[in-house]
Amino acid sequence: MENIYDIVIVGAGPAGMTAAIYAIRANMRVLLLDRLSPGGQMINTNEVENYTGAGRLSGADLAIKMFEHTQELGVAFDYKTVVDIAVGDAVKTVTCEEDATTYKTRAVILATGTVPRRLNVPGEAKWAANGISWCAICDGAQYRGRDVVVIGGGNSAVEEAIYLAGICTRVSIVTLFDLTADPKACDRLRSMPNVSVYPYQDVLEFTGEERLAGVRFKSTREDATECLVTCDGVFEYIGLQACSEAFARLGILDRSGCIEVDARMRTRVPGIFGAGDITVKHLRQIVTACADGAVAANSAASYVESLR
Known part of the structure; x- marks a missing residue:
């Protein structure tokens, strides 16, 4: 039988890493992908003082702590640049730039964030x-x-x-x-x-x-x-640019390139979820990204279980 992940998470910022933690604790087979070092925009922040319970620390230190948490739980991680996602009836195919690598998965959580213009x-x-x-x-x-x-x-x-x-x-x-x-x-x-x-x-x-x-x-x-x-x-503050080029043909983006999701982080495509800064939202913070990731993982796990 072909090797299939339950959930592939694209983007290893706070939303993606939190989603990975919640997904693997839900007994899902999880793969976390990012083209850069885990942490997303956190690693560009000198000091974080508003992440509950952490006190004052650098964004890079917080990113390391989050990634170490995923690794303690056994989350698979790879440095890959996702360039396409093909949607089948029950299985999605995630294609990466590096050697045209592909991964089969039942659900995808998109958490690639934004970058400031x-x-x-x-x-x-x-x-x-x-x-x-x-x-x-x-x-x-x-x-x-x-x-x-x-x-x-x-x-x-x-x-x-x-x-x-x-x-x-x-x-x-x-x-x-x-x-x-x-x-x-x-x-x-x-x-x-x-x-x-x-x-x-x-x-x-x-x-x-x-x-x-x-x-x-x-x-x-x-x-x-x-x-x-x-x-x-x-x-x-001259605007944000969503990192969503690879998802444009899925029909889940708004005019600005952000992913449209409901309260359970579901997109209009079954089995595709969004989380964090890449979604349409008002407040983009580390803590709100983590909350999105937890909700998205819970919804994705429920979706995977419904297929079994």
Whole structure:
């Protein structure tokens, strides 16, 4: 008889690793796949202070702890880049880029997450996760009483800037257009005494030698005036990009590329589940990703049992 996994989990971030833990404890035969080191976006976070019970630790340390937990339970793991998923009546085929490797499975949990869109300007790569962050809730506390710059003018940028203005000495908003968030949120942000807004600006570079020192930007209007704002940290909010290219033909994505799921993490394709940041959701945090993974594993295990 052909060797078939009960559940293949694509993506080894907090959602995928939690799903693996719950699935194997449900006596499922589980395979966890990721093209990179386990941890997902966690490994790009200097400090995590809001994961219940863990206290303060680095994202990389938390990722290691989660992965070690999966290995203690015997979860099979492999470094693979999934490029396609074919859906059969009861068995799915997961195809990987490396040597066109394929895996047969009864259920699939997709937990490949998102990556922040980047500006791709000088200094960004140098200070990424060491001065430049993409999550104020995760990293904002380390800039308490200091000066920060928020790049972007949408809902995420404005909401996070309001949060940062409550703990930072000065918050500067640099946006390519004007503030485009909800009007009430924009009014609240503009009314805060320690907030400055620089609309219609194009970011040119992030400056600094030993540490991040500032942001240089230029007006998009006719005068093309350049400005340099000094700061201790930067938070970028210019959008997220779902890592969902391999799943496009399954018909489970919304217009932004995120996976549409119900409360039990089920997609519209039987046997295909989503979890974590790649799903359509409001709050993207480590703890919410873990919760998604637990729910997805429970639903996937129930689905597998229904096939037997």
